[in-house]
Amino acid sequence: MIPPRSGMAWRLGAGQLVRIVDVEGGQSGDLFAVAADDLEDGQSSGRTFDMGGTIQLSAGSVLYSRRSRPLLRIVEDQVGVHDMLYAPCSQEMFEIQYGVTGPHPNCFDNLARALAAFGVPGATVTIALNFFMNVVVGPDGRLEIRPPASRAGDNMVLAAERDVLVAVTSCAAPGANAGRAQPIRVDVAA
C-alpha cells in the first residue's frame, strides 16, 4: 500500500505482473520504469507515442524506453484513461503554480528517491505514466485536467517486457484526485 503523497519502487523480472489499484476511487498517480541493465534507459513519452502511434494509452499499449526498448505492457485496464503528457508534480511546480513556500511532497522526488535506492540517477526520471489521470486535449491543443475517472477498486495490470525497476506514486497534486489525497495499492505477482 502506497500511502497518500508518497512512492515506492520494485524490481520486476521479465514477464512479472504488477497490478495498480485505486483503492477508494478518484485517485491518480505516477509510474516510471527503467531498464534494469541500463539505469539511464528510462521510460520515454516520445518513444511510447511514436511506437504506438497514439497519445491515448490503454490495454495493449507498451511503454518504451529512450532506446526504443519495451519496458512494460498494459495487459488489463479497467479505467482506460491515463496521461503521458504532463511532467510529474515537483517541488518547483508547487512553488510556482500553487504558491507553496515550504517543502511539499511531490511525485518527482517520490519517484526519484524510490528509484535511487536501486542506483537510478535522478536525471533518468522524466515524464511518467500518469495513470488514471484524466486529461482532455482540445482540438486547438489546449489541455484540461478533469477528475480521475477511476472508481473504488478499479485497477490496471502491467507486465514487464524485460527486467525493469518500476516506481509508483500516489500523486500529491490537488488535480490528481477527487479533493483528498488517497493511497494506491500495488500488487506485485510473485
Next chain:
Amino acid sequence: MIPPRSGMAWRLGAGQLVRIVDVEGGQSGDLFAVAADDLEDGQSSGRTFDMGGTIQLSAGSVLYSRRSRPLLRIVEDQVGVHDMLYAPCSQEMFEIQYGVTGPHPNCFDNLARALAAFGVPGATVTIALNFFMNVVVGPDGRLEIRPPASRAGDNMVLAAERDVLVAVTSCAAPGANAGRAQPIRVDVAA
C-alpha cells in the same frame, strides 16, 4: 547553415535572439535547450505543456526546463505548426521502424554530440521541440505526421530567457521533410 541530417549548438546569453530558417521549404528539425548554470536542467515537454496549458506551441510560448525554469520564448513564428510529442529520431528508431542496418544520421546523436562539446551529459537530452513538424492529434489520440507546412524562407525567432545552450538539427527522418533532406539556417544575433 546546418547541412542536411546534422546539428550544431551555441551558447546564448539572456535576451539573445536566435532565428531558425527553413531555407528551401518543407524541412523540419529539432531544437533542444539546456540551462547554462545546470547542465542537467534541460528542456521538458511535460513542463512546457503544463505551464502553457497547451500542446500547441507558437509565438508567445515558453520552453520550460525540468526544474520549471523558462529557457527560450518564441517571439516570432511564421509557421505556427510545431511538435513536442515525438522523441528525436535515433539510431534505434531507424533500425526498428525503418529496417536500417548500419549507422544512420539521427537527431538524437546530432543534438547530444553538439551539446556534449559544452559538457552537457547525453542523459539530459530528452524530447526536443520538433520545429515545423506537422503532427495532427486525432480526437481518439491517434497521431498523424503530415509534411511540414513551412515554405521556403519561413522562419521563427526565439529569445533566451536566461543563459542557455541550444542545439538545432536539420532532421534526418523521411517524415520530417518533403521527400529530400535539406539544410536549416540558424542566425544568432550578436
